[in-house]
Amino acid sequence: MMKWIKRIIWGLILGVSVMMSQISCNAAFYFDDAKNYLVYDTGNHAGQAADLSSAVIVKNNPDVMVIAVLSYEVWYNSHTMEGPITTYFMKMKKSQCYYWKDKLDGEDNEWFEFTDDSFSREAYDVIESKAIDNTYNKGNS
Incomplete structure (x- = not known):
């Protein structure tokens, strides 16, 4: 009898941990208080943040x-950053499809598509706005 109770308790614990691993983010957010490092891709413990001041x-x-931007791997538990690496964001204007990829050690990686319901798609709009401002309006403010 005690063996079955232990199995049930372990099943409940494992079920909760599996459910918690499915947590996702539905809105763009910043890694820093200055709102310069916008997280565009995330997991439970780490994410990728774009340095908005570098977007061109x-x-x-x-x-x-x-758009090219310097990006960093950000760790939520230790509040630390690793990088930077160059990340590219691409908007196909006619189809309104959005993509991103990293360039590591001179090697291009594959393009990843943003889905319409991902917070990454919302983050793209912020990155594009900053890139336009940084590229065309530098020194004019």
């Missing part, structure tokens, strides 16, 4: 806009 447009034509 590197390609802009009628079909596509590509």
Whole structure:
């Protein structure tokens, strides 16, 4: 009898831990109080944050806009950052599809698509706005 009770308790504990591992974020948020490091991709313990002060447009034509930004891996428990690396964000203007990829050690990684319901899509709008401001309005404010 005691064995079954232990199994039930362990099952409940494991069930709760599995449910907690499914926690997700539904809104863009900042890693720092100054609101310069915007988190655009996250997990439970760490995420990727874009340094908004570094965001610049590197390609802009009628079909596509590509933004380069310095990004950091951020650790929530220790409140530390690792990096930077160069991250690119791309908007396909006609299809309104959005992508991002990292460039590590001179090597390009694959493009990841933002889904419409991801907070990353919301973060893209902030990154694009800062890139436009940094690229075209530097010194004019």
